[in-house]
Amino acid sequence: MSQTTRNAASDPDRPSFLEELYQGRFRWDLLRDFPVQDPGDARAGDRLVEELADLLRERVDPDELDARRAMPEGLPEELGARGYFALQAGPGTGGRGASHYNTFRAVEAAARVSTPVALSLAIENALGASAFLPVVPEGPLRELLAGVVRxxxxxxxxxxxxxxxxxxxxxxxxxxxxxxxxxxxxxxxxxxxxxxxxxxxxxxxxxxxxxxxxxxxxxxxxxxxxxxxxxxxxxxxxxxxxxxxxxxxxxxxxxxxxxxxxxxxxxIRQTPATARLVTRGRLHLIAAPALAVARLCAGWSRDFAERRIVDGRPLSDYEEVQRQLADTLAETFAIESLAQWCLLPDDQDRGLNLRYEQTAAKNAASLLGWAIADRTTSLLAAEGYETAASKRDRGAPPIPLERFVRDLRNLRISGGVDFQIDNWIGRLSILSYYYPEPDHAAELLTDGPAPLDTDGTVLSPRNLGHLRTVAAEVHRFGRTCLELSRSHPVKDELLAKERTLVLLAGIARELLCASVVLARASALSAAGDDGGQALADVFCVSALQRADDLRRRLHAAPGPDFAAVSDAWTSGAGFTFLDPHTVRAEESHA
The missing domain is CATH 2.40.110.10 (Butyryl-CoA Dehydrogenase, subunit A, domain 2)
Structure with missing residues (x-):
C-alpha cells in the first residue's frame, strides 16, 4: 500500500463509499448498483446452510449446551471433518470452496441454533488457519497451516x-x-x-x-x-x-x-494481515450472530403480539406495539443489507475498498442487534426475562430469549468495545482526512452538496426525500469535520476530545446504514419487490433522528467537569458516601 495514503485502510486504486462519506462526499454512484448474490452462488449457499442446519438440529440441544457449558461430544471434530472450519478453502485443502457471503450465511444459520457453535465456526473461518492461507506464501508455514486445515x-x-x-x-x-x-x-x-x-x-x-x-x-x-x-x-x-x-x-x-x-x-496496533482478516472477519464473528438473533426476535415478537390479548384486543392492534414491531423489522433489514454490502462486492470483484464499511459494521450490527433483543425482552415483559426452562415447566412457549440476550451482549465487546471502536474510527479514519486540510475544503463550505443523480434509482417519494436528506447530511458532516479541524490547528488537541470522536463516528454510522438500506430497497424494487420500501422508510426516520441527536450533542455548549468528578472518585478524594467500602454514620447506628 502506498505510504501517501491518509490512513492504513485507504487504497488509492479502489474507491470506498464510506471513505468518501468521511470526507463529506455522498457517492451514490458507488452504492446505487446494490449487489445481488449470483443465483448459482445463492443455490450453493442454500445447500450449505440446509446441510449445516440439519446437522446442528440433529446434534445440538442449545439449552443443554448452555447448561452443561460444553459442546456435544464429538461435534467439533465432526464440524472439522466436514470442512466447516475451512468454508472458503478449496476442496483440495479440505475446505468447502464457499464465497464470503455464503460463509456469512452458514455462520448465521448456526447462530440461530447456538451462538457458541456459530462462534467456533466464525473463529476458524475468520482468524484460523484456513483464513491465513491466502496471505501466506509457499513454504514451511503454509504447509503447517494447510496440514491443520486438511x-x-x-x-x-x-x-x-x-x-x-x-x-x-x-x-x-x-x-x-x-x-x-x-x-x-x-x-x-x-x-x-x-x-x-x-x-x-x-x-x-x-x-x-x-x-x-x-x-x-x-x-x-x-x-x-x-x-x-x-x-x-x-x-x-x-x-x-x-x-x-x-x-x-x-x-x-x-x-x-x-x-x-x-x-x-x-x-497500527495489528499487523496488516491480521488487520485485514479481523476487519472482514468481524462480519462473521459479530454481524452474523447479531442478524441471527434479530431474525429470531422478529419472529418471536410477531407470535407473541398475535397470541397475547389485552382488554379483548390482540397486542398487535396497539399503536406503540406496531411501532416497535416495525422498528425491529427495519433494523433486521438494515443488518442484513449492511452484511450484503460488506461481502458481496468482494465475491463479485467489483474493485471496491470495503474495509471502512467492514469496520463500521461491527458496531452497526452489534448495537442494532442489541436494541432489537432489548426491545423484544420488554415487549414480551416477564416472559422475555424468564428462562426457556421456566416457560416450558408452566406450559408457555419455551422461547430462549434470555439465553440469546446473554450471548448477544458479548458482541458489543468482542472485537473491540463499542465506544472504543468509535473512538478509533474517529481518530484513525475520519480525522485523517482533515489534517492536513483537504483539497476540497472550499466545496465543503458551500451551502449544500452537489446535485444528486438519481438515474436508475427506484425509491418511493418518501425514500427519495430520505436520500436527499442523507446527501445533505453527509455534506454537513464533512463541513463539521473541517470546522473542527480548523478550530483545533494542533491535531492532538482534537484527538484528546474522545467524546467528539465517538459522536462523529456515530453520525457517520447512521448515515452509512441509511444509505445502504435505501440502496437495497431501490435494488429490490427494480427487481419487482417493493417490500424494502416501507422498511427503508421506517429505518431512515429513526436513523436520521439518531444522527440529529448525536449532532446536537456534538455542538452542545461545554458541559459539566467530567474529569474533576472522575479524578475525585479514582483518587479516593471525593464522593465517599457512594463508596461500597465506606460505612456511613447512619448505617453504623442501625
Missing part, C-alpha cells in the same frame, strides 16, 4: 493481553536467537477463542528489527515446550465456547513460522 483441526488467534487490547505495543516479545533464524517467544495472551482446544495459534508479538519495534505474527504449535493453556474464561453468556488464556515461556519458534509483511507506512 485434518479439520482447530486453531486460534492470540492478540489481546492482560495489559489490555487497546495498547499499540504488544508486551509479548519475540527475540531472535543469535546465530539462528529462530525466536524466543515470551508473554501472555487472554480472551483467545479456541485457545483450550487449538493445535496451532497465531500470536502477535513485538520484534526489534533495524533498531525499531514492529508487531509480527508467529504461528506456534500449542504442544511446543513452554506453551501453557490456562483455564477457560467463564462469561455471562456464550457458555461452552472454548475461550481461554495462553502463556509463552521461552518458546522456540522457527523463523519460517513468522509472517513477514511489508510495512504499511502507518502506525
Amino acid at each position: 485434518r479439520g483441526g482447530r486453531s486460534a488467534s492470540a492478540d489481546s493481553e492482560p495489559e489490555g487490547a487497546a495498547n499499540q505495543r504488544r508486551t509479548t516479545t519475540a527475540t531472535r536467537i543469535e546465530g539462528t533464524d529462530d525466536y524466543l517467544l515470551n508473554g501472555r495472551k487472554v480472551f483467545v477463542g479456541h485457545a483450550p482446544v487449538a493445535e496451532v495459534v497465531s500470536v502477535t508479538a513485538t520484534v526489534r528489527e533495524d533498531d525499531a519495534e514492529r508487531v509480527r505474527i508467529f504461528f506456534v504449535r500449542t504442544d511446543s515446550p513452554g506453551v501453557t493453556s490456562g483455564a477457560w474464561h467463564e462469561y455471562m453468556g456464550i457458555k461452552g465456547f472454548p475461550n481461554g488464556r495462553l502463556e509463552f515461556d521461552d518458546v522456540r519458534v522457527p523463523g519460517s513460522q513468522m509472517l513477514v509483511e511489508a510495512d504499511s507506512g502507518h502506525v
Whole structure:
C-alpha cells in the first residue's frame, strides 16, 4: 500500500463509499448498483446452510449446551471433518470452496441454533488457519497451516493481553536467537477463542528489527515446550465456547513460522494481515450472530403480539406495539443489507475498498442487534426475562430469549468495545482526512452538496426525500469535520476530545446504514419487490433522528467537569458516601 495514503485502510486504486462519506462526499454512484448474490452462488449457499442446519438440529440441544457449558461430544471434530472450519478453502485443502457471503450465511444459520457453535465456526473461518492461507506464501508455514486445515483441526488467534487490547505495543516479545533464524517467544495472551482446544495459534508479538519495534505474527504449535493453556474464561453468556488464556515461556519458534509483511507506512496496533482478516472477519464473528438473533426476535415478537390479548384486543392492534414491531423489522433489514454490502462486492470483484464499511459494521450490527433483543425482552415483559426452562415447566412457549440476550451482549465487546471502536474510527479514519486540510475544503463550505443523480434509482417519494436528506447530511458532516479541524490547528488537541470522536463516528454510522438500506430497497424494487420500501422508510426516520441527536450533542455548549468528578472518585478524594467500602454514620447506628 502506498505510504501517501491518509490512513492504513485507504487504497488509492479502489474507491470506498464510506471513505468518501468521511470526507463529506455522498457517492451514490458507488452504492446505487446494490449487489445481488449470483443465483448459482445463492443455490450453493442454500445447500450449505440446509446441510449445516440439519446437522446442528440433529446434534445440538442449545439449552443443554448452555447448561452443561460444553459442546456435544464429538461435534467439533465432526464440524472439522466436514470442512466447516475451512468454508472458503478449496476442496483440495479440505475446505468447502464457499464465497464470503455464503460463509456469512452458514455462520448465521448456526447462530440461530447456538451462538457458541456459530462462534467456533466464525473463529476458524475468520482468524484460523484456513483464513491465513491466502496471505501466506509457499513454504514451511503454509504447509503447517494447510496440514491443520486438511485434518479439520482447530486453531486460534492470540492478540489481546492482560495489559489490555487497546495498547499499540504488544508486551509479548519475540527475540531472535543469535546465530539462528529462530525466536524466543515470551508473554501472555487472554480472551483467545479456541485457545483450550487449538493445535496451532497465531500470536502477535513485538520484534526489534533495524533498531525499531514492529508487531509480527508467529504461528506456534500449542504442544511446543513452554506453551501453557490456562483455564477457560467463564462469561455471562456464550457458555461452552472454548475461550481461554495462553502463556509463552521461552518458546522456540522457527523463523519460517513468522509472517513477514511489508510495512504499511502507518502506525497500527495489528499487523496488516491480521488487520485485514479481523476487519472482514468481524462480519462473521459479530454481524452474523447479531442478524441471527434479530431474525429470531422478529419472529418471536410477531407470535407473541398475535397470541397475547389485552382488554379483548390482540397486542398487535396497539399503536406503540406496531411501532416497535416495525422498528425491529427495519433494523433486521438494515443488518442484513449492511452484511450484503460488506461481502458481496468482494465475491463479485467489483474493485471496491470495503474495509471502512467492514469496520463500521461491527458496531452497526452489534448495537442494532442489541436494541432489537432489548426491545423484544420488554415487549414480551416477564416472559422475555424468564428462562426457556421456566416457560416450558408452566406450559408457555419455551422461547430462549434470555439465553440469546446473554450471548448477544458479548458482541458489543468482542472485537473491540463499542465506544472504543468509535473512538478509533474517529481518530484513525475520519480525522485523517482533515489534517492536513483537504483539497476540497472550499466545496465543503458551500451551502449544500452537489446535485444528486438519481438515474436508475427506484425509491418511493418518501425514500427519495430520505436520500436527499442523507446527501445533505453527509455534506454537513464533512463541513463539521473541517470546522473542527480548523478550530483545533494542533491535531492532538482534537484527538484528546474522545467524546467528539465517538459522536462523529456515530453520525457517520447512521448515515452509512441509511444509505445502504435505501440502496437495497431501490435494488429490490427494480427487481419487482417493493417490500424494502416501507422498511427503508421506517429505518431512515429513526436513523436520521439518531444522527440529529448525536449532532446536537456534538455542538452542545461545554458541559459539566467530567474529569474533576472522575479524578475525585479514582483518587479516593471525593464522593465517599457512594463508596461500597465506606460505612456511613447512619448505617453504623442501625
